[in-house]
Amino acid sequence: GAGVSQSPSNKVTEKGKDVELRCDPISGHTALYWYRQRLGQGLEFLIYFQGNSAPDKSGLPSDRFSAERTGESVSTLTIQRTQQEDSAVYLCASSLGQALNQPQHFGDGTRLSIL
Amino acid sequence: AQSVTQPDIHITVSEGASLELRCNYSYGATPYLFWYVQSPGQGLQLLLKYFSGDTLVQGIKGFEAEFKRSQSSFNLRKPSVHWSDAAEYFCAVTRSNDYKLSFGAGTTVTVRA
Numbered sequence: 001g002a003g004v005s006q007s008p009s010n011k012v013t014e015k016g017k018d019v020e021l022r023c024d025p026i027s028g029h030t031a032l033y034w035y036r037q038r039l040g041q042g043l044e045f046l047i048y049f050q051g052n053s054a055p056d057k058s059g060l061p062s063d064r065f066s067a068e069r070t071g072e073s074v075s076t077l078t079i080q081r082t083q084q085e086d087s088a089v090y091l092c093a094s095s096l097g098q099a100l101n102q103p104q105h106f107g108d109g110t111r112l113s114i115l
Numbered sequence: 116a117q118s119v120t121q122p123d124i125h126i127t128v129s130e131g132a133s134l135e136l137r138c139n140y141s142y143g144a145t146p147y148l149f150w151y152v153q154s155p156g157q158g159l160q161l162l163l164k165y166f167s168g169d170t171l172v173q174g175i176k177g178f179e180a181e182f183k184r185s186q187s188s189f190n191l192r193k194p195s196v197h198w199s200d201a202a203e204y205f206c207a208v209t210r211s212n213d214y215k216l217s218f219g220a221g222t223t224v225t226v227r228a
Contacts, residue, residue: 004158031214042119042205042218043159050214059215091158104216106151106158 004107025094121219138206
């Protein structure tokens, strides 16, 4: 597709369950980012992938959070043993490269609700 | 550490009136500054960015922003608001060679007829 695609668009799950969120970046974009947006707050950086380099995981809030990316394509964000504070919109973005003159293109996000 | 403050949580403006959204940053070095817009149920779209040079930058959808180093501000403006401008607006900052953006909490804009 033309833009960043995220699935599912909405996810409701019970506390303690694992969830997996998917991101399809724009074709050819080597950089991929995950952000979390809690209600009434700005975006928090979670993790960054650039090509085959080791990902920058410095924003992951706990070891329950992990992410993978296959080459320069799909990425999945996994949250294990979900807690209510994990409820948020999870946004994925991709860009042609790391340089800031390559803008980040965002998907529509996955709204995650933990009951 | 860098931080971004958007003092106005919510602004209501009449269609056709002017709009100004405030953004203040706290950062020691020369910042790279961005404004994004998020329409309901959608992802963020880049409106404009400032890296260097002319401190008044033009963006899409008729928006502009002015970088004022002395005030640590990067306010967003639009001379005449359209109903379709109702959305949430985020200011973001980073430094050169850093891909991590720090976002403000956002300003929600409501446009009344």
